[in-house]
Amino acid sequence: MTWTVMPTFDEYAQARETFQWDLPESFNPAVDFLRKHDDTSRTALRYEQPDGGLETYSFDDLDERSDRLAAALADLGVEAGDRVGVVVPQKPQNPLTHLANWKVGAVSVPLTVLFGRDALQYRLADSEAVAVVVDPSVRETVDEIRDECPALEHVIELGDESSVGGDAHAFDDLLEAHESGIDVYDATPETPTAIMYTSGSTGPPKGVRHSHALWLGRAAAAYNYFDQGLEAGETTVWTPADWAWGAALGGTLFAAWHHGCTVVGWPRDGFDPEAAYDLMECHGVTKAFMPPTALRMLMAVDDPEAQFDLALETFASAGEPLTSEVVDWVDETFADVAINEFYGQTELNLVVGNSETWFDTRPGSMGKPFPGYELAVLDPETHDELEPGEVGELAVKPGDRRVFFDEYWKLPEKTANKQTTEGWFLTGDLVKRDAEGYLWFVSRTDDVILTSGYRVGPMEVEEAILHHPEAEQAGVIGVPDETHGEAIKAYVQPASDDYDSERLREEIRDLVRDRLAEYEYPRRIEFVDELPTTTTGKIQRRSLRDREGLVDDTDE
Template sequence: MAEDSQSGPTYEEVHRDFKWDVGEYFNFARDVIDHWAETPEKLALWWVDDAGREVKKTFREISENSKRFASAMQAMGIQRGEIMMVILPRYAEWWEIFIGALRLGAVIAPGTTQLTAKDIQFRVQASQAAAFITDEENAPKLEEVLADCPSLRVKVIVAARREGWVNYDEALAVASSEFEAANTRSDENALMYFTSGTVGYPKMTVHTHASYPYGHLVTGKYWLDLGPNDVHWNLSDTGWAKAAWSSIFGPWNMGAAIFVHHSSRFDPKKTLELLQQYPITTLCGAPTNYRMLVLEDLKQYKFPALRHCVGAGEPLNPEVIKVWREATGLVIRDGYGQTETVLVLGNFPYFEPRFGSMGKPTPGFDVQVVDREGNIAAADEEGDVAIRVKPVRPVGLFKEYFGDPERTASTYRGDWYLTGDRAYRDRDGYFWFVGRSDDVILTSGYRIGPFEVESAILEHPAVAESAVVSSPDDLRGEVVKAFVILAPGYEASEELKKELQEYVKHVTAPYKYPRKIEFVSALPKTVSGKIRRVELRRREWEGYKRPASSSQ
């Protein structure tokens, strides 16, 4: 294991010398993957599963298979600019499909395998997706709602054969590998991620070929600290924007190989065994992953290749960082960004981190804490985390919420894009997370809107009214808590709590279910009748010390 080092240029020097350098046209498949593919044996992907099977793919193989996939989709009628929904576990094919879609100029809309049929129906209808790619386990979900998804023309299944679906391997076997990448403009749509908001169903966050595929150059170079000789492991599921950050664009921009562990669940013991067994040099995980890892007996393991660790998704407890450093000699460097951005704040290798801090602004970004008028707040004064977008808009920021100009406009205040998070900046320039400025819940790396959970709970006949907020949790940072008013004829019980939890898991994606339920007789409301979630949230968090409020 290598010690973290602050040798090399200073923070000020890196920022002063940095310049965005994306041209009018950019296609990640052509300009990045095909570039690394010029070295025939250069490793791109190292895949393992729980049964001990391994698959290694070079950049040349990824390039060729992505060309075949683009050829096959084009032959099936999918055109540049059309939306392809991809819901797959950590199959190696996911990476080929991702690159192939970019090569074609199609727009990728990834989703987690935890989505229900109802979730899929909403996403297909809202995006007007033309193609759907998934596996045997998730195909029935689409079939359940297919009659209500008239925009879909193509269905592709991976690692299986199913009536009415095109088999992935068979389609590639007869497709050409001579596909010429679409000459996509840098500002052309490339990705669409669904992200939860305070009200309503998930927003469709649109990224261009510049904002994510090119923009994550700074994520890979400065925060992940990657180079062509690294093997990088990101623990995130393929359905989340974090996979785009750290499982594809960040590492491959830098020519690093991506390590993938295909498993149905996170197993801390297995994770430590893999870190010991394989030459993994850099690790990225959600704080929940690290909290689970430090509960194991770390003295039993040695990680000879590991040199750099990062965490993102929510604040990471300083205590966890200290335990990990004592065991490994490495500091977990916290970073901050959103589905709407690349990494915009981080504890970078070229300066000393402060445990629990969000870090300092990423090169290429002017990030500040601003007040209600858009003025930069004084040191140690709480305000909104904001990114300067005028007079020059930085690369790495989303284009829009698809089909929702009002919601898009609401994220701006004067010269600033507002992230929706509250923080303060200390006198040394480090940012410290305070909380969300809205009611969105961040748990185990997931972003959950209260409306979605409340809507699911209200479908149960026992529930008359419900309010959902975040509640503190030592392992997950925060969890979903539901306050429930029961309908006449129902009585509160532990059995009913469990029934409601299972019901929510069935109605919507399981990760959204309330881990805590409290039965109440009334909910705090405004004079106009709106539930005051802010008051419920304040009650939950009163007296609890958030991890990120501590310093080194």
Template sequence: MTRLESYHFYERDWESYEQLRESFEWEIPDRFNMAEYVCDRWAEDEDRVALYAESSGGDRRTVTYRDVQRAANRLANYLSEAGVERGERVGICLGQRPEAVVGHVAIWKLNAVSVPLSTQFGPDALSYRLGDCSATACLVGKRSIETLREVREDLDALDTVVTVDETDRPEETDWNIIQEASLTFDRAPTDAEEDAIIIYTSGTTGDPKGVLHAHRLLLGHLPSFGENFLKEGTTDGTVFRTPVEWSWIGSLFSMVMPTLFYGRPVVAYDADRFDPEASFDLVERYGITNWGGPPTALRMMMQVEDPNERWDLTSMRAVGAGGEAVGESVVSWVAETFDGASFEEAYGQTEVNLVVGDCTALRERRHGKMGLAVPGHEVTIVDPETAEPTVEHGEVGEIAVRYADDPVCFVEYWHKPDATDAKVRDGWLLTEDLGTMDEDGYLSFEGRTDDVIITSGYRVSPTEIEETIASHEAVADVGVIGVPDEQRGEVPNAFVVVADGVTADDNLRATLETRVKDRLAPYEYPRRIKFLDELPKTSTGKVRRESLREEFDTDGS
């Protein structure tokens, strides 16, 4: 297999960031399958570690690339025999465990399309996504199996369910049975432009959208990932970890798959919730060198007393964060706690990820800035109305990325051509984020053109929360906004108008909070619910969220 030299630029010495940007060129083979590059090419070395896997219950496994390859070949053979064909969608609803990586690799070997799904999804959220993409199979663990069973009858296309944890139901297949399949699998050739993965958005305007990416997606993430290596000059000895569930592009392709591309190990920690002390344990136990996640997780770790006295944290080289605003207190704490480790901020979204970031080896980090356009990506500020790059330096406009020939850009929204056309205009992919660019090329984030709520690194749709609350018989109308939160960045707040004859009280508040937790996800429930006589509306009948924000500012609730 040909080594793709463009993505090993960290092995060279660079005089400046400008020299690196000017020299970088994309290298995208006509034939490219992610399974080959994140697994098979490393499997000849039977001792090379791919995953250090733990659960919060104390189980520990070391998984090699050869282990992943064999398990993926078996799963690919089973899914093929079960009728999964090229281009069909297969859901993966698992936590941070080796079977999740095996699942993606197996599905890509089949030239099918993987669909990562959060284990925190309730029945409505899970059913919508599996139904929207007409998934024919799904891999699921114990956290989500009951949720899937609840909605399976509504999913006409779903023929095959594989349970990673034991099952005695005839309509489900136990993972252990798959281990009887053949260890070898003949993969058909794959074009770099062929469909590979659908990752769902939060549904910031209406229902969540399926973001379709091709196999080239992985290559589009490598320049940003490679910048982390510049100070060390090599990937030798690196161990990577993200605490974020692997169902999001910000974890799966910002950290997990790029690490495997370079043949290095990832730490997988399967737990119901983030545990800051466990995070320090993992750094010491595995010698983690590179860590990436939301600032929320770092702020929670900052609450742990005397970490340097309790753990050996000297292995850390670089800490990355993105998805929400990063305060300078976080940056300072990282340097003090992790023995001078660099801090690397990154920016992107499901449709176009890791296109802006710090490169502290070659340029200084600037307070309040997200960083610079990553090599290979053309990023600018455009007029939100015309999508033309006419915005002056320092002026607020919409952050946009040149769409053509950029492998990190999405292919389309699944079966939503109008939404795709609105996202890509005049050759620019519009992020719907407002920002500025200074004369030196540093970008800053100023807000959203829509009303997405970014909480603990998750992008949450107010519309999806509103629909869930409004479907309760006690609710006549509802509006949801994001409000500032010191730990999570933002949290959802709801304003509810109750139906005639209904008493607006704390019992109803608790009922509605639980409804959102159960049907969507725990991080989406409104932290405050205020009852109003009526909601402020626009002339077209839409909730006027700005007025709701003024309502919150007035009384803080």
């Protein structure tokens, strides 16, 4: 019998021994998230608008609206296998577009409104998206890059004909012009579902293509790191993280809907801890996915349990290691709230974590393997398995291959290199495992920077900096930062000796924000006469880390 809700296990050992993936033969996530529940009139989404207004959507409401959008997409010529971009913040139109895509068999490309022109252009062009649904805040940028995206035929902007101009389609008008009742695409767990982009250190962002089984893998993990407490009709889930991020989209929003829970949508430009507590009180949030940066900001509010009537049961966190200060703060500040760190990758799902139902959280530890996965710590060179206490590369084997990614989009060699001949999938993360099975993050094997929960490839930032005419060369690394985990630091070699350092710093920051994303700009910039390079002219980032006192014997 296939499972639609994760089985509950009282003991970790029992879960590891008993759980097996048993995916259904037929599976469309739009049907799973919206139609399988006993009471589809229950509230699925509570959307708090920026102006304070509240919209409430049942599972039936979302089903009907996504039907209409799916019919509109089909009328525009979107077919099974076509890619459709989604550049919308935490608004109902974000999941509605994903659901509509899957109802016609299209593949979603989740993208953040924080992206600038270069980041959006590369991803829309590389994915060969035929259509994109955009928030008004990014419409101008999409118009600017449209000629550079040859496959892009249709732009759909949120709003109606009174607010949407030019040759874009108005989202509201498309829904109004179409009826529900579309025949949902006959899908399976192997049907392509999404292309998500991840940044690397040695090249442009890679598109990670997944199939529908992805969402079942993320729903299973969420059930565990939310302490097996995702109960239909009783649990309310919220995250401040952008729904373009895999852990927020699949591990929070869609995981909650798979289990029949209510989700709160709250699009905001920044994170205000007082407002966040107020939101959690107002909506009775019981489970919250909070990146470490958000948790550190919540710590600035004195005695939140005295100031706010909170229903919180569990904080889940990922993106960067939690410090002991954050874990201790949760334990000391809240009477009965768990904090469970978890770990995953865009490619390899969410595979490690903590669950206070099973074992104590150890500050700084990634946790233990979730049921359904085998993990090993391998020698990065030989791929031999290492003993506990030794530092090596984390490698993962899924119980069902389908819950992992299918391929790096149009990059067969990189796809092949992700897996060893013994079937281990390589994470690129150096870890060690202690005698009790807890895993501890040490560093990346490459130069990826973990900042505010985002992974940032330094090469992309360096290339953006070099668009400034006064920047001759640039090297980018991550440096420790109390609030953001790591901050992006750029070493910049000016093109001449005649420059105003403060002006140039601000211009470089603004340039990177505009071209890439708000979170990718270098918070720290140091001007240098010369940058260390290899004999082939590549920046030696290890030398820059050494300059910061950050190099240890795990560096390659």
